[in-house]
Structures are given as structure tokens and as C-alpha cells.
Amino acid sequence: MQTAPKKASPRKRDTYHVGNLAPQLLDAARRLLDEEGPGKLSLRAVSERVGVSPTAAYHHFASRGELLAHLAAQGFRELSQVLADDREDGGPLLQVCLAYFRFARGNPAIYQLMFGAEFVSGETLPALAEARDEAFGRLERIIADELALPRDASEVRAAALASWSYIHGLASLMIHGVIQVPDAVGDERLVELTLGGLQRVFRGT
Amino acid sequence: MQTAPKKASPRKRDTYHVGNLAPQLLDAARRLLDEEGPGKLSLRAVSERVGVSPTAAYHHFASRGELLAHLAAQGFRELSQVLADDREDGGPLLQVCLAYFRFARGNPAIYQLMFGAEFVSGETLPALAEARDEAFGRLERIIADELALPRDASEVRAAALASWSYIHGLASLMIHGVIQVPDAVGDERLVELTLGGLQRVFRGT
DNA sequence: GAAGAATCTTGACAGTGATAAGTTATGCTC
DNA sequence: GAGCATAACTTATCACTGTCAAGATTCTTC
Numbered sequence: 039m040q041t042a043p044k045k046a047s048p049r050k051r052d053t054y055h056v057g058n059l060a061p062q063l064l065d066a067a068r069r070l071l072d073e074e075g076p077g078k079l080s081l082r083a084v085s086e087r088v089g090v091s092p093t094a095a096y097h098h099f100a101s102r103g104e105l106l107a108h109l110a111a112q113g114f115r116e117l118s119q120v121l122a123d124d125r126e127d128g129g130p131l132l133q134v135c136l137a138y139f140r141f142a143r144g145n146p147a148i149y150q151l152m153f154g155a156e157f158v159s160g161e162t163l164p165a166l167a168e169a170r171d172e173a174f175g176r177l178e179r180i181i182a183d184e185l186a187l188p189r190d191a192s193e194v195r196a197a198a199l200a201s202w203s204y205i206h207g208l209a210s211l212m213i214h215g216v217i218q219v220p221d222a223v224g225d226e227r228l229v230e231l232t233l234g235g236l237q238r239v240f241r242g243t
Numbered sequence: 244m245q246t247a248p249k250k251a252s253p254r255k256r257d258t259y260h261v262g263n264l265a266p267q268l269l270d271a272a273r274r275l276l277d278e279e280g281p282g283k284l285s286l287r288a289v290s291e292r293v294g295v296s297p298t299a300a301y302h303h304f305a306s307r308g309e310l311l312a313h314l315a316a317q318g319f320r321e322l323s324q325v326l327a328d329d330r331e332d333g334g335p336l337l338q339v340c341l342a343y344f345r346f347a348r349g350n351p352a353i354y355q356l357m358f359g360a361e362f363v364s365g366e367t368l369p370a371l372a373e374a375r376d377e378a379f380g381r382l383e384r385i386i387a388d389e390l391a392l393p394r395d396a397s398e399v400r401a402a403a404l405a406s407w408s409y410i411h412g413l414a415s416l417m418i419h420g421v422i423q424v425p426d427a428v429g430d431e432r433l434v435e436l437t438l439g440g441l442q443r444v445f446r447g448t
Numbered sequence: 449g450a451a452g453a454a455t456c457t458t459g460a461c462a463g464t465g466a467t468a469a470g471t472t473a474t475g476c477t478c
Numbered sequence: 479g480a481g482c483a484t485a486a487c488t489t490a491t492c493a494c495t496g497t498c499a500a501g502a503t504t505c506t507t508c
Binding site: 076131150153154162170181184185189193196197198199200201202203204205206207208210211213214215216217231232233234235236237238239240241 | 336358359360367375386389390394398401402403404405406407408409410411412413415416419420421422436437438439440441442443444445446
């Protein structure tokens, strides 16, 4: 099982490579995504990295989109984990937004994929919707705790959706280079600043 | 120079010179984008729609990306217009968020392009950055008016960036199908609900 | 009119996702 | 173990994409 040539020689295929290919493909895709960014993520590149023929993936995924969807689902699971972990001291909202933002900043390619339009249009993979819903549910619970009084479920939902919109918007603008945060500012400061901005907006009203 | 056949027949190339090709290409691309969505927006499809050879665009745009960038810039100019127009009665913030959201809802493909990662990475077209900055500047001025007291410029900027993050995040989540707003709710209601949610969050803190 | 530049076309190349048909390994049944 | 059905993987190929190079056409300027 350990032939694993770093880079499959393009000359001749020596082994057939039966094995659990799907997770290997996902791993390779994830690494390729982090290293080269999306756009470089072709099935051929992924397959070559694993050392397998360009069309081998089709025996495990219906299409390129489905592979990407699995990747995105994995991203949502990681995000859920992050949101669950970083809930310690300080204002819960600030903490959670910071953790969210750091995840996006640290994994821009995956984040882009998670919320990109590559496959989201049309019907999505059930596992993806599930992972996404779970991440949002976690956020929702945190927001529910944040709100002082016990509230209507729909109110909690609206507040969570609004918070999600804000932090996702900030992350999206940052990732796509729309806002270039000067290095002197830093991520934490950016989140603090904008949260303070929101606070000021809603005090003034 | 008004030969200008409305729609070139795709069968045979009868004339050589079309005239001012660049705007025609942009127009065709815009319509194709609205009708078929991104992903269907290939240079070949655009060229064929204008009735011109597949590579004609390269005499007016350096690459496909540059054409898309011009399209995005146009989108930002439209958005600026929308933000300037819909500033009448009611709370300015709600009005402006509504206008913004309606624009995104009404032009999902262009909006996706404006904030997508297709070309934003790397150096962007100056005209695009300019149009984007102008749209944000407009938002910034609106937010400045919204805030009661005269404020520090950086505070205004932070508040505007936060507001932008929120409404962009909401639009992005909607466009990518992450949140499916039930038809019974409607756009206005969604914006109202989430704005109310934010208010509640920042009151409770 | 002719020269030269701008504009547009044809032809080609490398790369992409995807399908179809053939090849090899795995596992099941006796 | 032998035989065979099936899953896993490969090769060959297709249609499509962005892009470049070189040729054909039109416009401009003298």
C-alpha cells in the first residue's frame, strides 16, 4: 500500500491502485485547494496527485461537482468544530465571530467553495446541506444564549441569520479582496471594529 | 456607421466589420449572463450572439477576465445608481438595505460576478476598483448621515463596512441558495426581520 | 488611388469535464 | 483451490473552453 510515489510518473502506469480511493481523492483535493487555490482544482490534477488515471474519480463521485460538494461538507464540519471550540471567555458573540473569521481567513479556498456558486445552484448533496445546517444550528444556539430574555424561536432565528450574514459578509469581502485589511490592523481588530460599528449604528437609530 | 444589424444571423458571415464591437460584446454578455447565468458565459457564446468570430473579443479585451471585469464594473455603477435613487422616506438604513438587496435579488448573476472570485484575485481593472469604491463611498455617506452625532471618519468607515458586510452577507447567502426565503416571507420582510434581529442582538449586549 | 493601421477571421493548441468500452483485481460460491 | 460475477480502474475519445499566430478584410490618411 505504500508505493505512493510523490509524483506519479507520467510515462507508464505500473500499479492498478485498487484501494479506498475516495478519501485519498478528497485529501489530495483538499491539499491542492489549499496550496494552489481553486481554479487549479481539476479532476486531472487531483487524480495525478493520487497517482491514478484522470477518470478514476468517476467511479466514486458522480461528477466533479459532487467531489467539491463533499469537500465543502467537510469544510462545514470543520467550521462547526471551530465554533464549538472557541466558546470560552469574553462576549460570546465577539468570540464566535472571531473564530468564524479566523477559520475563513485560514482556509480561504475551502470557505470560498463552501459558499461559492459552483454547485450550490440546483440540488445540493444531502450531506452538504446537513453539515451546513448543523453549523448554522450551532450558531443559532450561541445567539440564543446571547439574547438576554427567552425569545420566540423565529426571533432567535432571525437574529442568528442576521449575525451570520454580517460575519459571512465580512469574511467574503475579505477573501475576495474587496477590503484589504492593512497588516497593522489584524483580524481581531477588524472584527472588533465592525462589531463596534454595528453597535453604533443600532444605538443611533 | 449605422449598418448595425440588430441580430446577426448565425448562418453565414456576410459582413466583416461590425463597428463598435466592445459595447456590443458587453451588452451580449450581460444579457447572456441574465438569461443563462454564469458558467454559460463563454467568449464563444458571447461572440456568437453578436455574430462575430470566437476570437474577435481579443482585439478589445486582453482576456475573458477583463471583459468580465468591465461587466462587474458596470454592475457596481448600477448599484451606485440604485443606492442613490432609493433614498426617500422611512429609516434610511432600512431603505438602503432594501434597495441593495433588491438589486442583488434582481441581478443575481451580475452580483455574483461583482463579488465572485473569478478575477478579483490578483490585480483588478482600475475601472472596476473605481466603480466599487464609488458604490462603497455612497454607502459610507448614507451611514454617516444615519449616525446621530458627527463622528470620526474611521468610526463612520467601520460602521459602513459593518453594514456592508451584513447586507452583502445576506444577499450572498440568498443568491447561493444557502437560505431559501419562503415566498410567503418576501424580500422586504427578510431584510426587516434580520435588521430587527441585529437590533435585538445589540440591545441585549 | 496606395500605404499602413485597425479590425476581424481562420486554424490551431493545450487544457477541461465527461462518456464508452476494454482491462484487471476482488470477493463470492462451490 | 477453480470459476465467475462484479467492482475498480484504465485507455481512448468527444465536445467544449480560453488563447495565440497568421492571414484576410476594411478604414484612414495622404
